[in-house]
Amino acid sequence: MIYPIVAYGDPVLRKKAQEITADYPNLSSFLDDMFETMYAASGIGLAAPQIGKSIRIFIVDATPFEDDEDLSEADRALLGQFKKVFINAEIVQERGDEWVFNEGCLSIPDIREDVFRKDEITIKYLDADFNAHEEVFSGIAARIIQHEYDHIEGILFTDHLSALKKRMIKGKLTQISKGLVRADYKMKYPLAKKKR
Ligand code: NI
Numbered sequence: 001m002i003y004p005i006v007a008y009g010d011p012v013l014r015k016k017a018q019e020i021t022a023d024y025p026n027l028s029s030f031l032d033d034m035f036e037t038m039y040a041a042s043g044i045g046l047a048a049p050q051i052g053k054s055i056r057i058f059i060v061d062a063t064p065f066e067d068d069e070d071l072s073e074a075d076r077a078l079l080g081q082f083k084k085v086f087i088n089a090e091i092v093q094e095r096g097d098e099w100v101f102n103e104g105c106l107s108i109p110d111i112r113e114d115v116f117r118k119d120e121i122t123i124k125y126l127d128a129d130f131n132a133h134e135e136v137f138s139g140i141a142a143r144i145i146q147h148e149y150d151h152i153e154g155i156l157f158t159d160h161l162s163a164l165k166k167r168m169i170k171g172k173l174t175q176i177s178k179g180l181v182r183a184d185y186k187m188k189y190p191l192a193k194k195k196r
Contacts, residue, residue: 003037003051008108009177010190017054017152019088022130031085031128034059041185043106045144047151050107056088058148075140082141089125091149094118101143103157109183111169115160117146
């Protein structure tokens with residue numbers, strides 16, 4: 001089932017999401033739905049709050065980067081395998097130099113901005129079978145995780161921008177909330193006028 005993606009301005013995107021337990025109902029079909037929803041929107045990451053569920057789950061699939069000519073061969077090989085489910089994740093450390101990457105978000109269509117983040121992370125999480133992992137990621141893989149992890153903390157990439165940049169995009173963000181900026185996938189807009 002494809003869920004509509006919640007647009008900027010919905011309070012669910014601002015909540016700190018709750019952990020789930022292994023008896024969460026229909027978890028595996030929910031995860032299937034998350035992947036289906038993400039692929040329908042051509043995304044490489046999706047967090048549960050973006051489909052209206054304030055729970056600590058996010059998924060990534062960076063395998064499309066396998067063919068990205070702009071990346072090094074090492075990155076392509078790594079990202080070609082990078083498809084994962086992160087449940088109850090906790091970033092335990094971020095380190096290294098900050099570097100800039102032009103980020104976008106399925107909840108904030110038509111805005112892309114440069115965001116600085118640290119290069120390397122250590123993250124603890126449960127996989128889809130509730131097996132515990134602690135792993136280190138760097139570069140683009142870390143970047144995708146940091147962006148999705150922010151979602152389960154109620155943070156959006158626009159929060160990382162300078163005060164000036166925030167002022168510059170404020171009007172556009174309001175338009176997104178009102179449904180005046182359309183995406184080519186199904187969305188739910190918090191301030192859209194009800195159709196009569
Ligand atoms: Ni996002």
